[in-house]
Amino acid sequence: MQPMLQSSSRRDALGSLACGFGGLALAGLCDQSAQATVKNPLSAKLGHHAARAKRVIFVFMQGGPSQVDSYDPKPLLDKHDGEMLEFHNARRRKVQEERVFKSMWKFRQYGECGQPVSELFPHMAEHVDDYCVIRSMHTEGVAHGPATLFLHTGATNLIRPSVGAWIAYGLGCENQNMPAFVSINPPMSKGGPRNWSNAFLPTIYQGTAIGRAATPVTESKIRHLTNNHMQLKRQREQLSLLQSINREQLAKAAGDQDQLEATIQSYELAFRMQMNAPEVLDISGETKDTLDMYGIGEKETDDFGRQCLLARRMAEKDVRYIQINYSDNRPTPRWDQHSNMRAHETHAKATDKPVAGLLKDLKARGLLEDTLVWWGGEFGRTPYSQGKDGRDHNPSGFTVWLAGAGVKNGTAYGNTDEFGYAAVENKVHMHDLHATILHALGLDHEQLTYRYAGRDFRLTDVAGHVVEDIFA
Numbered sequence: 001m002q003p004m005l006q007s008s009s010r011r012d013a014l015g016s017l018a019c020g021f022g023g024l025a026l027a028g029l030c031d032q033s034a035q036a037t038v039k040n041p042l043s044a045k046l047g048h049h050a051a052r053a054k055r056v057i058f059v060f061m062q063g064g065p066s067q068v069d070s071y072d073p074k075p076l077l078d079k080h081d082g083e084m085l086e087f088h089n090a091r092r093r094k095v096q097e098e099r100v101f102k103s104m105w106k107f108r109q110y111g112e113c114g115q116p117v118s119e120l121f122p123h124m125a126e127h128v129d130d131y132c133v134i135r136s137m138h139t140e141g142v143a144h145g146p147a148t149l150f151l152h153t154g155a156t157n158l159i160r161p162s163v164g165a166w167i168a169y170g171l172g173c174e175n176q177n178m179p180a181f182v183s184i185n186p187p188m189s190k191g192g193p194r195n196w197s198n199a200f201l202p203t204i205y206q207g208t209a210i211g212r213a214a215t216p217v218t219e220s221k222i223r224h225l226t227n228n229h230m231q232l233k234r235q236r237e238q239l240s241l242l243q244s245i246n247r248e249q250l251a252k253a254a255g256d257q258d259q260l261e262a263t264i265q266s267y268e269l270a271f272r273m274q275m276n277a278p279e280v281l282d283i284s285g286e287t288k289d290t291l292d293m294y295g296i297g298e299k300e301t302d303d304f305g306r307q308c309l310l311a312r313r314m315a316e317k318d319v320r321y322i323q324i325n326y327s328d329n330r331p332t333p334r335w336d337q338h339s340n341m342r343a344h345e346t347h348a349k350a351t352d353k354p355v356a357g358l359l360k361d362l363k364a365r366g367l368l369e370d371t372l373v374w375w376g377g378e379f380g381r382t383p384y385s386q387g388k389d390g391r392d393h394n395p396s397g398f399t400v401w402l403a404g405a406g407v408k409n410g411t412a413y414g415n416t417d418e419f420g421y422a423a424v425e426n427k428v429h430m431h432d433l434h435a436t437i438l439h440a441l442g443l444d445h446e447q448l449t450y451r452y453a454g455r456d457f458r459l460t461d462v463a464g465h466v467v468e469d470i471f472a
Contacts, residue, residue, distance in 0.1 A: 040265050041204050042180055045172045047442025052471065053372040053405035054174070055320050056167065056437060057311050059355055061347075062187060062327035063144070063335030066103075066381035066391055067399040068420040069344060070118050072135050073107040076418050077383055087384055087421055090142045090395055098384035100419070101391065104341055113410030120348040123356035129410040130359055130368070131375075131403035132470050136414025136423035139379055139395045139430040144190045144333060147378040147395060150430055152195040154459045161199040161450075163434060164321035166459045168205040169450065170443045175318040177276040179208040179269065182319050184307050185220055187213040187327040196323070200452040204266045210281070210310075213327045217306040222277055280313050294357035305354040312361050315371055326351050335377055339390035359403060368404040372440050376400030383419045396422040400433065405440050408472045428467055435464035440471070 068074050081102035088095050107116040110125040115133060117125035141147035146156035153160040161169070168180035183196040186209050196207030211220020250260055283291075286309065294309045295301025307324040314322045326347070328334055337343050355375065362368040380398025381391035397416040403409075414426035428436075435445040438459065445464050449456040 040172075040176070041202055042168070042172045042176065042265060042269065044174045045170065047171060048444040048447050049442055051440065051442030052370070053440040054370040055315055055318065055322065056164075056372045056374060056441070057315060057358070058163075058321070058323045059308075059351075059358075059373065059375040060323060060325045060327065061335055061351070061375065061377040062148070062190070062325060063333030063337075064147075064377045064379045064381055064393055064398070065335045065347070066337075066341070066344065067135065067394075067397065067416070068381070068383050069103045069105055069341070070120060071116070071133050071399045071401070071412075072416060072420050073103070073116050073118070074383065074416075074418065074420040077102040077420070085384075085419075087382070087419075088396070091392065098382070101341075101383065101385035101389075111410055115410060115412060120344060121352045123352045124359075127356055127359045127403075130363065131373070131401045131409065132407045133399060133401045133412045134414055134428055134433075134467075134470070135397075135399050135412055135416060136425060136427050137376070137380070137398045137400055137430070137433065138423045138427060139398075141379070142393050142395055144336070144378065144393075147393070148190040149194060151378045152191065153197075153199075154431060154434055154461055159194065159197075159199045160457070161201045161205070161459070162194070162196050162207060163437070163459065164196060164207050164323060165198040165201050165205040166448060167321045167438070167441060167443070169201050170438070170448045171320055171441060173318065173320050176269070177272040178280070178314070178317050178319050179273070180320040181205065181207040182314055182321070183207045183209050183323040183325065184310055185211045185213050185215060185217060185325050185327070186323070187325060187329055187333070189213075189329050189331075190333065200457070201450055204269070207321075207323070213325060213329050217303050217310070221281075222273070276317070280317055281310065283309055283313070290361065293360060295353040298353075300349045301351075301353050304350050305357065308354040308358040309361075312358060312365075312367070315362065315367050316365070336393075337381070337390050338392065339387045341389050341391060362404065370405060372405040372407070372437065373403040374400065374437065375403075383421050394421065397424075402470065406471050407440075408470055411470070413467070413470050426467075426469070429463065431460045431464035432467055435460050436467045436470070439466040 077100060080100040083100050084097045085100055086095050087098045105118045105120050107118050110117050111129040113129050115128045117128055139147060140150045141156045150156045152162045164181035173180035186196055196209060198206035208222060210222055291297055294305035296305040304326055311322045311324050326334060334347050362371055379393055379395040382394045386392040414428055415424060416422060417424045438445045438448060445458060445460045449458045
């Protein structure tokens with residue numbers, strides 16, 4: 001065996017260690033003195049300026065909820081319902097006549113701010129004084145795949161790091177026992193793993209997926225986290241060898257030290273997660289009042305309520321970027337009502353109470369002060385009908401909202417036109433939203449760059465402006 005060990009390459013050693021990520025990390029943890037000399041790429045880092053937020057929770061509504069049926073009421077839709085009027089059709093890239101389609105749901109004012117919210121969201125409406133509604137979003141991509149990639153990476157069809165990966169790269173993580181970036185039950189379609197990928201950033205910044213779309217949260221696990229087939233002593237022997245090979249490789253490496261160190265650290269993180277992640281994922285210690293707040297135990301809200309509760313628990317553990325996904329793997333995602341707009345009621349019922357519970361819980365625990373909560377989809381929907389009772393995709397004007405972290409409470413920013421089709425006042429492009437989220441975290445989107453293939457890349461490419469007016 002000895003000659004075989006002496007001739008093993010680092011790749012051979014990695015391939016032979018079928019012992020799970022947790023085991024791969026053990027040697028580094030057992031030799032703290034050696035690790036003291038190795039820079040941890042996930043160590044907490046200072047931003048470019050004072051931060052309002054320590055972390056982000058992104059509540060992704062896959063498929064494109066309708067802005068004119070949620071937060072952007074348009075009286076002219078009622079007045080001209082059923083009439084044929086000219087609109088620009090984003091799919092066909094031309095102006096043509098379309099049939100005006102009024103909202104099926106009533107709006108009323110909520111909170112001290114008097115913001116109008118549709119009856120689809122009675123629970124979130126109760127918290128309207130705690131968030132800022134951005135009604136003037138616009139983005140790139142008229143199909144789900146490109147638009148979803150653009151939302152997550154700032155590019156419609158190229159390999160680029162996701163928002164969470166950029167944030168992990170820029171700020172690291174304050175909790176060295178948890179990943180900086182987690183995505184709970186992410187969809188495997190419409191970009192799939194590219195939506196939580198590190199792309200060309202070091203591997204340590206890739207998002208950690210917990211489960212996948214269409215899997216009940218009760219069954220969602222972190223894959224390959226533990227090793228049940230090898231004793232601790234044997235793990236240490238193999239990993240000591242691996243560390244020795246790694247150190248030798250680091251000494252010889254010319255230009256890829258960061259990538260190799262990141263790989264080593266990812267194994268060590270995985271081992272630490274064996275002891276910490278199961279506790280975070282276990283909600284059995286939560287009170288009945290807390291479970292009820294999220295709708296856990298109720299048929300319609302149980303699954304997404306569990307996602308929202310896990311997000312709060314991860315926020316408490318200082319995970320830097322947490323994404324929860326109301327999504328599936330079907331060709332037509334959940335909010336994608338090309339017909340039967342009444343199905344919006346099903347999706348609103350599944351998410352409304354859990355999201356409201358998340359806001360209430362974060363606020364009660366003092367976490368909303370330094371947590372930025374982002375709610376929204378990849379685009380909106382048309383104010384005209386598709387078929388008898390559906391709405392088509394609309395990247396030209398839609399709504400998201402932001403809460404916490406110094407955001408102006410109970411306000412609305414920007415406007416769409418009188419029919420709710422296109423952003424016209426204080427327009428916010430997806431690049432602008434990305435720049436604003438980074439700004440809240442203390443990061444300058446123009447300075448957060450990574451050199452790859454001979455040029456500097458950034459999340460916002462060569463665009464993006466911080467929307468300062470939404471902050472108090």
